[in-house]
Amino acid sequence: MSERRITPPDPHDFLAVDSALPAEERAIRDTVRDFAERELLPNVADWFEAGTIPDPRGLAKAFGDLGVFGMHVAGYGCAGASAVAYGLACRELEAVDSGLRSFVSVQGSLAMTAIHKFGSEDQKQKWLPRMAAGEAIGCFGLTEPDSGSDPGAMRTRARRDGSDWVLDGTKMWITNGSVADVAVVWAATDDGIRGFLVPAGTPGFTANVIHKKLSLRASVTAELVFDGVRLPADALLPGSKGLGSPLSCLNEARYGIVWGAVGAARACYEAALEYAGTREQFGGPIAGFQLTQRKLADMVVDVNQAGLTALQIGRLKDAGACHHNHVSFGKFANVAAAQRVARTARSVHGANGITLEYPVLRHMVNLETVATYEGTEEIHALSIGQSVTGISAFR
């Protein structure tokens, strides 16, 4: 047997979380990291400051060429990669910015998943290949002004009129809502909650951009208003039935967040490690002070534990054994870990940490959205509580 040398941990992958990844997953990770560092990172602070993505179509095309949209879906022009590979892509994108990972989550995990799971063959053929290629953008409208954590209380209604449907209501906080070519809209019907495909430009449908956000600024968020929107019979997603349909899509997107949060955390930790090593106060690098070392230790533990959590949930998913409570665990644990890391990393940066010259405050405020959408921290705590006690405390 050949002698194996024990090497000290790599500060950038302390527990060697990535060491057992097969070649394909490594290739996908490296490709996304390379793309993100070259094409996204140099621009993201400007986009964040401007409070928008200036060229969403160009960005969608670039993501489409890479193959990241719906990458874990098989067929219809999608790559058919593993759940872990999809997770790695989310991790590397969110290491740049949560808003950019959100772009991919909404397109791939929410809009495309809804069409893939519940759409007719015609709907799939019409939308999925173009969405995979980034030629068409989709959004996902579930939340309303008066219904967030409790989507079952939605007021948007679709009623039958002959063979047509007529849609009335308002959706709120819809990522990519004003740039989408097609909105997947959830509405109450006489037959329970159902999904509809509403193309942009349909008479009576307007999208209004939401301004004054202090979080997820490198992302477009909109309000969707439906005022007597007449839709043909084939706008209905025929397979959708009940609240479980949109919730199953959210579960896919949340899975991406479990990984994405690791990326945001890692980026903050790495920025802090680098800053602490070069910033000198009291005659030496601040990395040499005990309090700073405690911060770095806390951060490296959070980043690696979150990384392991994501990988384990990914492996469960690839084995077909991932329950939605596993995903709740991952979102609850990893987003909170990322928030701790971001806050700590920001403190290490002193005054520099409050600017866009460094990524830490940007990540820190982005994570407020990440902790809120796709089920708030509280709701995931409640679903974990329900899972371990068998008692529902919230519905």
Next chain:
Amino acid sequence: MNIVVLVKQVPDTATERKLSSDDNTLDRAASDGVINELDEYAIEEALLLREKHGGEVTVLTMGPDQATDSIRKALSMGADKAVHLSDEALHGSDALQTAYALSKALGTVEFDLVVLGSESTDARTGVVGAALAEYLGLPQLTLAGKVDVDGSAIKVQRQTDYGYDVVEAQLPAVVSVVEKINEPRYPSFKLIMQAKKKPVQKLAIADAGIDAAGVGLANATTETVDFAAAPPRAAGTVVQDEGDGGVKAADFLAEKKFV
């Protein structure tokens, strides 16, 4: 038109590179291997030419087992198949021996055009393309910033200090490319997923008819006699601007022969 792209795996320029003290050769295990940057431009050009003229793109790599990662990346960018020349006997081969070995390996593939990067980031000799063309007895078109193929005629813009020369030849030919030529694509996930199904032919030196006496460290035509770490950077010179800062800056550049 069938194209062979020569792809070399080199140590990542972003990491610290080391020579091995045993035999003064590059320690390829000490740092991550990546595709030599200019070879990515060569791959891109081959793919663009295939998109225009049809045919197949074959990757040819000479290097140890770990070069498989680079081959896989080239296949993930869109190359059709690969030939991997790997043999203990090749260890320590210099640029001329490498060109000889590659010329023999090319004998196992049908091609109309060979494309390669004009130099590698590790050795930076820049002679492999020329030596290879010589061994093959084919025209060499070096430092190409633009390539056009029309039937069996090939025309390139060869980048020079003063602009470019237009150089023409008949296929088959060897073309080395410079960075200006294109913008290499990212591998796509779909192609990454397909890469492992693409054929990779492993060649030992005997399979390619390579004479063991013509390759390897012991037979190299050049020798690394010694090496030393680069000296630490000397402190910079501070020039006080007393109204003549521009003149001083120009003098400095002239002294260093930049202007």
